[in-house]
Amino acid sequence: MKTQKIILSVLLLTGLLFSCYEDKSSLNYTLINPINIELGNENTDYSVFAYDTLEIKPIVYKEGVNDGELAFRWTISGNYIPPILLDTTMTLKARIDLQPQSVAYNLLYEVLDRTTGIVQEQTFRVKVETPFGPGLILSETEDDQTSDISLIRAYNFSKGFQKDQDTIMRNLFSLVNKRKIGGVGTAILSTTYGIYGRYLTIGTKTSIDRLDPFDYSYVDGNGESFMIDPQNYNVTSLGFSSNAGCIETIVIGGKLYTHYYQTQAIHKFSYYLLTSDMTDYRVGLSTQPEWAYGLCFDEMNGRFLEINGTKYLRVMNSSKLEPDAAFDPNKLQNLHSFPTRRSSDLEKTISGITSFRKKIPQPDKPNQTAKSIVTIQNKPIIMQTRN
Secondary structure, three states, X not given: OHHHHHHHHHHHHHHHHXXXXXXXXXXXXXXXXXXXXXXXXXXXXXEEEOOOEEEEOOEEEEOOEOHHHEEEEEEEEEOOEEEEEEXXXXXXXXXXXXXXXXXXXXXXXXEEEOOOOEEEEEEEEEEEEOOOOOOEEEEEXXXXXXXXXXXXXXXXXXXXXXXXXXXXXXXXXXHHHOOOEOXXXXXXXXXXXXXXXXXXXXXXXXOEEEEEOOOOEEEEEHHHHEXXXXXXXXXXXXXXXXXXXXXXXXXXXXXXEEEEOOOOOOOOEOOOOOEOOOOOOOEEEEEOOOOOOEEEEEOOOOEEEEEEXXXXXXXXXXXXXXXXXXXXXOOOOOOEEOOOOOOOOOOOOOOOOOEEEEEEEEOOEEEEEEEEEEEEOOOEEEEEOOO
């Protein structure tokens, strides 16, 4: 009992001594002012067109610290891209060179106080929309060696556009893909067919490029666009039939290749088609009507060939022609196809391949020839034109 009293007395004395000790360690501190990021009434969710400029203007300050002691970083990430530094100033003004996505990107704003090493963060969500849509696509060149494409979105070409909304977006290929097209454009075709695929095909005399018309990003080109590399990329014609087999056609070096859209796993051009009679041919231009098989003109043999889907080029049977037929599709020798460019050349064409140019000798001028237009409509019509 006595021992217990002694132990209790020692504990009470120890507690008394510690209660009299003044702990001054918690009094040695300095209150640090916060970094203030004020957005006013602005939202933290933004929407911007791809390749347009995004501006965010926060008010940032810290009491007792000069603005020169603050450092800034704007970093965007998400949607499977690595973080990209957009700006290092207090307010953001940067062009957004990102692909449009249905999911918003994450934008991180960091403010560093160099005097303390403290970082204040603010996050934003940025939805990147596509600025592209229906319109007229043009190929342009400045040096006759390379080219680029422009999109005209206007009242005449774009559904839902008003006249005061007309706009021209230039140099889209190089803007998105950071390079020019390796040649001067000879044919351009944009095709979209439901869930099966969408392609913007650009052909020159030496190259083929296929883009996604949704954002103009590069898909493939040259040999990559074919099951078997033709190693010749001189494109003279492109075509597409959405309701007669969903077939895209391309004419390269006089041969016609097809791409069948409904084969979802393989979006490549097959080997070139053969003729039904296994004879050689050289196509200049082709046409693909929406509701029927297409036609192409064989300049080697002076005849029309029907594009029978992805199977073959059908040679037409002249023996089945009516006695009063306007022309024989197998007897058009010494003619060659050409694209109609001036209304003075030809008032109307049918699907782009109803015009053929032929050189006719002039008796009074033996060293010169006059150009004429042979138009395959209900009946052949020959029109004199200017050179």
